[in-house]
Amino acid sequence: MMGEFNLINKYFVDRQAQRKDVILAAGDDCALVEMPENVSIAISTDTLVAGTHFLADAPAAWVAHKALASNLSDLAAMGATPAWVSLALTMPEPDEAWLAPFCSAFFDLADYFGVQLIGGDTTKGPLSITLTVQGFVPKEQALRRSGARVGDWVYVTGELGDSQAGLDVVLDPNKSTKPFAQELLYRHFHATPRVLVGQAMLPYASAAIDISDGLISDIQHILTASHVGVSLDVDALPLSKELIQFVDDKPTAQQYALTSGEEYELCFTVPEEHKGAVDTATAHCGVQVTCIGQIRPQDHFELHASGEPLDWSVSGYDHFKES
Amino acid sequence: MMGEFNLINKYFVDRQAQRKDVILAAGDDCALVEMPENVSIAISTDTLVAGTHFLADAPAAWVAHKALASNLSDLAAMGATPAWVSLALTMPEPDEAWLAPFCSAFFDLADYFGVQLIGGDTTKGPLSITLTVQGFVPKEQALRRSGARVGDWVYVTGELGDSQAGLDVVLDPNKSTKPFAQELLYRHFHATPRVLVGQAMLPYASAAIDISDGLISDIQHILTASHVGVSLDVDALPLSKELIQFVDDKPTAQQYALTSGEEYELCFTVPEEHKGAVDTATAHCGVQVTCIGQIRPQDHFELHASGEPLDWSVSGYDHFKES
Structure with a gap:
């Protein structure tokens, strides 16, 4: 010793x-x-x-x-x-x-x-x-949670939901035989911090947060700090084919994408006039960047799919959740 | 909740x-x-x-x-x-x-x-x-452990040993009836960080460390980093009257002073030419500053009292001590 x-x-x-x-x-x-x-x-x-x-x-x-x-x-x-x-x-x-x-x-x-x-x-x-x-x-250029404005587009990096699927395998060994269980388990522990995307979008984005407690929970911090609401297109959520096969059902995969914590992907907002610039600037960062919705006035919080509203009740992670 | x-x-x-x-x-x-x-x-x-x-x-x-x-x-x-x-x-x-x-x-x-x-x-x-x-x-003025030179004087702030006595009370409730047990217990948790002394001595001291693992253990870091040795006058160690009464024996109090961890007093070295300046600069910091020895050539490590060498074997604290 x-x-x-x-x-x-x-x-x-x-x-x-x-x-x-x-x-x-x-x-x-x-x-x-x-x-x-x-x-x-x-x-x-x-x-x-x-x-x-x-x-x-x-x-x-x-x-x-x-x-x-x-x-x-x-x-x-x-x-x-x-x-x-x-x-x-x-x-x-x-x-x-x-x-x-x-x-x-x-x-x-x-x-x-x-x-x-x-x-x-x-x-x-x-x-x-x-x-x-x-x-x-x-100086004075750091991306905060408070800069989102009505009409800004909402982006996420990478694919969402895999970390939760990997956690399922950690918590229930019976799930380790499901399709891609080992890949998803590995991903749960091996997020790539999106440092390059963060730097690339810095001149163009209006607000950003990383997804540690789940998209729904983390985007709420942007909405609160910026005094705005949001409309999210659930069909646009980037899902891995491994996740879809693991949960065996696309709506379930979409719910994973909305609530999965410890993703360490970025969620950020971009004003209309910078949309093209962000797409170009992030094109060489080696990671997919996807527009999943748009900022709306305060108190609007909408999930929709195929143009229809969804009434899913979903929430993120809180270390000391109310019991 | x-x-x-x-x-x-x-x-x-x-x-x-x-x-x-x-x-x-x-x-x-x-x-x-x-x-x-x-x-x-x-x-x-x-x-x-x-x-x-x-x-x-x-x-x-x-x-x-x-x-x-x-x-x-x-x-x-x-x-x-x-x-x-x-x-x-x-x-x-x-x-x-x-x-x-x-x-x-x-x-x-x-x-x-x-x-x-x-x-x-x-x-x-x-x-x-x-x-x-x-x-x-x-810039370039931070006090490091590596600046002590042979002949520099060794100082400590405050009084040493009280923290160990307080820890004795924490670990053995039977000691809580000894003299000043409550005062020493309080002191174990209520060190005053010597921020003012640190700033006051900064232009004059050659090396410094704070006493977290015990004087003997921490001064060793200065000696190693500076490639020097030390002679310490155990009689000069600053002791509180509470500590002496608690342990009921001056040599024991001195051993406490040498080994007591979590003191959060400073130990620092001062070149001869800055001795007067340090005494003046620290005079208004509201804490006693005591010269307890002198830096010697490498591999010399002497404890003495009343001019006579001591052969005490003492050591400091290591979280993962060799077992």
Whole structure:
């Protein structure tokens, strides 16, 4: 069994190239970083707890990916460029068989986005991971939830609903024999944070959020902050063929797409005059971008399919839901 | 029982004055902040876990103070001025009887140092608190562990050992009837981060660290990073009269002072030519500053009392100590 300091040195120190703006990473009381001019810093914190956000026996590499991806997704939703991350890791014992794949996957994803680990804490206790990521966004240009206007178009990235299907497999092993169960399980843990789309749409979008609690729940935050309503075309929701086969029924797949949490896709709004520009700017980001509806006046909330209104009652995820 | 969003709104939003450099606090995917010119950002992360760093029935207000104070202490050790904090709070249930005093104490201390809560996460799981604090330090002036030179004087702030005595009371209720047990228990949870001393000594000190794992353990980090040794005068260690009466024996009190963790006092080194300046600069910080020894060449590690060497074997705290 190694002590805390050896553990940190072995698994966390000198694992990455040094960013020019990182003056000091691990190894002192604080990390020290510097910033470019004319940017704001975007900061996001997320915690993943074993038993709440993942099962304790989930593969460590998958947990690492999910933890960092979900946090980078918050930066993406503001159009920010990721820069630094702090990692607070709590574990019952310094389990090297868990740490090695965890760190390997963590640094793979961090390196892909040029994010440097600048510090953190390792403590003893029930397994959980808290990350704080930081990135840059040009001053006064960060995408907020409050900028949507009536008539703006509503977009989402990628395909929706797969994460919920993967969670079904996690929670009910009987579902692991359904079509594409393993693919969907993998996707639940392996979202790609939409950093490139976030940066590409930044000059054109009016509001954005990432889908962590479910489209219906998250878009509500845009509606509330922007004092608007929305009309969503359920037929336009981007669905994977794997999801449709897994649930075996298109309306069910559409309901998954509306409510599935931990998707880490972006939902954003675009004024009519920028619609063409957004389609062009996001064309080279390697991910599908789909228009699924339009912003309406406050208190309008409509779901429709084939031109007909739907009366589905659906809701998203709340960690401490009213009981 | 309230949902997550209501909980955040009730206890965390709009509790503080808005700093001018905070563009956006809670309520979006990220916080947005801006920075003065010509500073580096100092960043520190600490986790407190129930059962590891405090007992689950410790008063919530005390836990809040300890969590934030320990983190601000890291900023103080680099001479940084605190600015922002992110709070990740994991709790089994949204327990308002716990949250109300927790938040009250948290914001009291944050307001005292002008630190604004800019975001975080609330999750369900075993009780723990992870904070990431950020502050400013003039470019290229941050105090590191690596700057101590042979001949520099070694200083500590405050009095040492009280935190360990308080922990004795936490861990063994039989000790609660010893002299000053309640005062020492209180002090264990109520360290004052030495932010003012950190800023005052910044132009004069050569290295610094905060005492979180015990003086002996923490000064070792300075020695290693600076490639030097040290001679400490055990008779010079600042001891409270409460500690001496609690342990009822001066050498025991001195051993407490050498090994007591979670003191959140500063240990720093000062070149001979700045000794007078440090004494003057720290005179108005409202806390005693004591010279306890001198930096020696590498591999020298001496404890002495009344001019005689001591052969005490003492060590500090490691969360995952070799077993």
